[in-house]
Amino acid sequence: MNRVVITGAGTINALGHNVPATLEAMREGVCGIGELSLRDVERLSIRIGGQVRGFEAEGRYNRQQMSLYDRFTQFTLAAAKEAIDQSGLTFSGELSARSGVVLGTAGGGVSTWDDNYRSVYEDGKNRVHPFVVPKLMNNAAASHVSMEHNLKGPSFTVSTACASSNHAMAQAFAMVRSGMAPVMVTGGSESMLCFGGVKAWEGLRVMSRDACRPFSANRNGMVQGEGAGVFVFEEMEHAKDRGADILCEIVGFAMSSDAADIVMPSKNGAARAMSGALADARISRDDVGYINAHGTGTAANDKTECAAVADVFGPHADKLMISSTKSMHGHLIGGTGAVELLACIMALRDGVIAPTIGYEEPDPECALDVVPNEAREEKVSVALSNAFAFGGMNAVLALRAV
Template sequence: MKRVVITGQGTVNALGMDVASTLNAMAAGTSGISNLDFENVDRLNIKIGGQIHGFDPDAHFTRQKRGLYDRFTEFGLLAADQAIAQSGLVFEGELAERTGVVMGTAGGGLQTQDENYRAVYEQGKNRVHPFVVPRLMNNAAASHISMVHNLMGPSFAVATACASSNHAMGQAVNLVRAGASPVMIAGGSESMLCFGGIKAWEGLRVMSGDGCRPFCATRNGMVQGEGAAVFVFEEYEHARARGAEILCEISGFAMTSDAGDIVTPNADGAQRAMRQALKNAKLNPDDVGYVNAHGTGTTLNDSVETTAIKRVFGDHAHQLMISSTKSMHGHLIGGTGAVELLACIAALTTGMIAPTIGFTTPDPACDLDYVPNTARDKKIGAAISNAFAFGGLNAVIALRAI
């Protein structure tokens, strides 16, 4: 098994349009959650989200290209551009032929679907945009990243609801570990903040109308966000040979299924995923200093995840620093694990432990250290990032300082 390291990262989300601004916002405990602004928002009960305001696609893409891209693809492309630029890699020859892309998304081109359903059903039009299908397909972001950067290796999309990004990155890591590819580009992208996207989630009655407060006794639901994060996963010796700056090592990955309920979280499935990720990484529980929790802000998820963490880490659970950055950038659904990996990398490289903001009242069912409201400065050696999806699909990534 080959070792896998990260040599590039990029992001666009409600906290910032690049990694530096995003991490600065996390360090400051900034909220990127604001009033939503799009067509028919007045018809919604939920009117807040981690929306990227002021984004001008014309500043980044030609009109011809924009005709091919849904908003989630645009986000994915911008994040990939940043990550690849940081890595310093140029894809040509054999490297181009063996490097691929794996992107996670739950909704794919939901903005495109929403716009064209409105045109047909509300406005009575008989024609839709000729590229509706290529724009809305879940693999659109992965495909366009591969085309822009000349990546001809294994490329595909993963759609497993809120675990999509972690699953996608885990599959990319496994391809590098197995020697199938020396480099893989992976992450997640999502843009569900449109009328249909919010209205569908309203039906589940898991959304908060006043903010995301993970692990707090006053929590009353999740808040959606949008954006993307993309990483360059590279075989360790390949990165060393070219003198690349190495951010950290992806030391382990695991995925499990609850095989239980379609929407209710299960502590057994979550704990098995964490245990297996630690075993895969050859880490002991007390090696881990930080857990980026799934932490959605729903009553059930946060208490179940707390229980699972206690089972896995035992007495060390009370020494762990745990946070949910969803409190700041919102829940990016299929893109959320990728944005949250940024916080884990920052903890390993700079010692910045991102906070859980909005935490005002302790909950007896959530009695661990959730780094409430204020970031900390503490260098750690290892971290894990949790993603637990509807459908009972769990994916956990373990990272190590290098």
């Protein structure tokens, strides 16, 4: 089996429009969550989110592109360009023919649905733009990345709610590891911060009205974010032969299904995903220095996740660090695992552990080192990234420093 490394990273999210700005914000414990600015916000009871600001599609994309790019596609293309530029790869010939794109999204073009439903239902129009379907489809972002960068190998989109990105990156990893593709562009994107997107989440009654405080006893729910994270996964020898800068190695993954409840998480399902990733990577649990938690800030997730970590790691659970960067960028739903992978890369490459901000009161049911409020400098050689989705679908990635 091939070894797989990351040679490029790109992002756009509430903390920054690229990787350096995002990592700087994570180091400083910046909160990117604020008051939502969107149409009809006054009719929402939840009015905060991790919105991407200062990102204007006008000027960045031409008129024809704008009519085809939903905001989730715009985010993806911006992040993919940063990642591929960093990798130094250009795709042509055999490399182009065998390399592809696997991306995650939960909702795809949610704001395109929203805008056009509004137009036909509220405004009473009987005609929509001809490109509504190709703009809103879940694979639109992956397709445009393939077109923009000449990626002609296997490409598709994975949709497993809040674990979409991790499932997508797990697929991309498996494809490079098996030799099916030399390079895969992978990650995920989400843009649900529109009236209908937030209204749907409100219905579940799990959203916080003031802040995302994962693991803190006074936490009161999740906060939505938006954005994208995209990476270049490359076969290690291919990367070494061309002298690429290697950000870290991906060493394993596992997926599990709770097969229990459509929204309540299961300790066992989460634990099986984490222990499965360790087994796949053939690493000892004692080598794990950092876990980027799913850490949504809901009562249900945080205590279940902490109990699962305690089960999997035993006494070592008290020695490792686990933080939730959702406290800073919000929950990017299908894109969240991709943006959170950046915190793992920062831990492995820079020895900086992103904090869980907004942490105010210890919770005995979350009695782990959650790196409260301030980033920490510590050398870490192995990191895990957790994602546990509605529907009980879990995906965990294991990464190692090079």
